[in-house]
Amino acid sequence: MDQAQSFAGKRVLITGGLGFIGSNMARRLADYGAKVTLVDSLIPEYGGSLFNIAGLEDRVLVNIADVRDRHSMAYLVQAQDYLFNLAGQTSHMDSMEDPYTDLEINCLAQLSILEACRQHNPAIKVVFASTRQIYGKPDQLPVNENHLLRPVDVNGINKMAGEWYHILYNNVYGIRATALRLTNTYGPRMRIRDARQTFLGVWIRLLVQGQPFEVWDGQQLRDFSFVDDAVDAMLAAAISEQANGRVFNLGGERAVNLRELADLLIKANGGEGHYEIRSFPANRQRIDIGDYYADYGCIAKTLGWEPRVHLQKGLALTLDFFRQHLQNYL
Amino acid sequence: MDQAQSFAGKRVLITGGLGFIGSNMARRLADYGAKVTLVDSLIPEYGGSLFNIAGLEDRVLVNIADVRDRHSMAYLVQAQDYLFNLAGQTSHMDSMEDPYTDLEINCLAQLSILEACRQHNPAIKVVFASTRQIYGKPDQLPVNENHLLRPVDVNGINKMAGEWYHILYNNVYGIRATALRLTNTYGPRMRIRDARQTFLGVWIRLLVQGQPFEVWDGQQLRDFSFVDDAVDAMLAAAISEQANGRVFNLGGERAVNLRELADLLIKANGGEGHYEIRSFPANRQRIDIGDYYADYGCIAKTLGWEPRVHLQKGLALTLDFFRQHLQNYL
Numbered sequence A, B: 001m002d003q004a005q006s007f008a009g010k011r012v013l014i015t016g017g018l019g020f021i022g023s024n025m026a027r028r029l030a031d032y033g034a035k036v037t038l039v040d041s042l043i044p045e046y047g048g049s050l051f052n053i054a055g056l057e058d059r060v061l062v063n064i065a066d067v068r069d070r071h072s073m074a075y076l077v078q079a080q081d082y083l084f085n086l087a088g089q090t091s092h093m094d095s096m097e098d099p100y101t102d103l104e105i106n107c108l109a110q111l112s113i114l115e116a117c118r119q120h121n122p123a124i125k126v127v128f129a130s131t132r133q134i135y136g137k138p139d140q141l142p143v144n145e146n147h148l149l150r151p152v153d154v155n156g157i158n159k160m161a162g163e164w165y166h167i168l169y170n171n172v173y174g175i176r177a178t179a180l181r182l183t184n185t186y187g188p189r190m191r192i193r194d195a196r197q198t199f200l201g202v203w204i205r206l207l208v209q210g211q212p213f214e215v216w217d218g219q220q221l222r223d224f225s226f227v228d229d230a231v232d233a234m235l236a237a238a239i240s241e242q243a244n245g246r247v248f249n250l251g252g253e254r255a256v257n258l259r260e261l262a263d264l265l266i267k268a269n270g271g272e273g274h275y276e277i278r279s280f281p282a283n284r285q286r287i288d289i290g291d292y293y294a295d296y297g298c299i300a301k302t303l304g305w306e307p308r309v310h311l312q313k314g315l316a317l318t319l320d321f322f323r324q325h326l327q328n329y330l
Helices: A003-007 A020-031 A070-076 A092-097 A099-120 A154-173 A199-208 A227-238 A258-268 A297-303 A311-329 B003-007 B020-031 B070-076 B092-097 B099-120 B154-173 B199-208 B227-238 B258-268 B297-303 B311-329
Strands: A011-015 A035-040 A060-064 A082-085 A125-131 A177-182 A184-186 A213-216 A224-226 A247-249 A275-278 B011-015 B035-040 B060-064 B082-085 B125-131 B177-182 B184-186 B213-216 B224-226 B247-249 B275-278
Touching: A003 A227, A011 A020, A020 A035, A020 A227, A035 A070, A070 A099, A082 A099, A082 A227, A092 A099, A092 A154, A099 A125, A099 A154, A099 B099, A125 A154, A125 A227, A154 A177, A154 B154, A177 A227, A184 A199, A184 A227, A184 A311, A199 A213, A199 A258, A199 A311, A213 A258, A224 A227, A224 A311, A227 A297, A247 A297, A258 A275, A258 A311, B003 B227, B011 B020, B020 B035, B020 B227, B035 B070, B070 B099, B082 B099, B082 B227, B092 B099, B092 B154, B099 B125, B099 B154, B125 B154, B125 B227, B154 B177, B177 B227, B184 B199, B184 B227, B184 B311, B199 B213, B199 B258, B199 B311, B213 B258, B224 B227, B224 B311, B227 B297, B247 B297, B258 B275, B258 B311
Parallel strands: A011 A035, A011 A082, A035 A060, A082 A125, A125 A177, A177 A247, A184 A224, A213 A275, B011 B035, B011 B082, B035 B060, B082 B125, B125 B177, B177 B247, B184 B224, B213 B275
Antiparallel strands: none
């Protein structure tokens, strides 16, 4: 049975559903004939936006609520077949400036969502969006799932706890759950107003606005997932019983350094655009992890997932989207 | 300079200071001439008791407060040289039944204590009582600090986060901190009313009461720290700059299976006493980790610590204490 058939007629809840990845997933699932409910609190600093579901309004249900709202969540998880648990505070800098909010959203709210599932819908399958940030500074590259977790910011610590609550509830209570450790995800509907999701958002905005962007250092290696690939992985994890209780890295088809990435982005922009190399700001240096790229062999082997959209292509698609819709993302 | 000289005249705050390890530490530090403040909330299900500082009342300051009380903690950390951060919810079963309280104490309160240090006393040195529970079921034995963390209960996840906040605040903000992953700690002043600290407490109580105790399974391997050894390790970590930002396992001088332990305990009781072998209860099985014992080579090498009190001797000392003071621990 293919993905589309697996989700046809199924009830799916997406937390952070008006955000970058959530809204792209909602489009896919609506096309598959799923009954999709999007939960989002539209916190201005986060990724949610009603424009992200422009044209989709009649095919999904939108419920404005905060994942920290225990009572609302206890109702919303009921009778759902799948929960894609994407709501989160994603900014590393914000997590250092306001560690309590990060803890509430990435840690406490995750626990209460799982408690709600345990009490009201133990048959649900949950897919949790974790992050490569929890590895911290890698000992060796590429990083696989056996690498120690040594988070370097409050966000990383809380996401690590949030991920483990999911694995625990799978193992102890049989609430089936899979965690995917996402790497830098990019694509249409990403946050470009600031660097809260990824620095690449700011680069894209400035490029589309015809302004130069800054590349810090430039030598650091990173990998990138186009959002459609990330959505593919989540849907694959949702429908696989072999994925229950497992943690998988996502990764890009290759590692690039940030200078190469900047060059690729300008190339994807038809050769237009400029950037400047800057040294790393001090407050970022303290929580920086150096080079990172993932070994995604584990999910490739278990679920047959691999990145399909090459960086050059993905960047071009992303630029196309934001050239058309820039005003809605400023 | 020896330990005693290092602490003479120093101001020391101990959270969980009326508890098992905290009160034993307070006695040692008072003997060393430190100015000791004990913070404890005396939650009945936890380890705190005023009897734990019987005879010591005039040599320490007692401040009843909960570590979740942000304002009180922000005051109490001020002007302290050392913080021994021992307050915690320790029961694995309670953490599953009430995961929110465990999160508040082991996760949120730890973050707020560190924030208090950052804002009001960044020169303080913090020693955090972490736990071997965060390793989960070992891949190989003995377990060293490079073993993956795969906690099997809510308590383990929250303690993992609590530990990492300490390492993070050391690395990012220079709040010097060391985390010690304690194994089963036993000795005078341990909680024996129930198994919330360790099953061994219940064994000791029943033995002193002249009743048979239950040994579950009996084949599992464990290691044990006598409380004086655990206190030694914490004091050594506090005064070592090499320990800053580090995580160390504690461990026992050898691993014993639970049946051997039961036999040793009866031997330490002058050969008096009986036990029965029972199979593992189902609700414990789900969060049990099988065999565990630590490799404590890292702290041995870095701080010169090793366990000094052999199990047989430590059990005898513990039984002596509870024979004298049983009524105060029921």
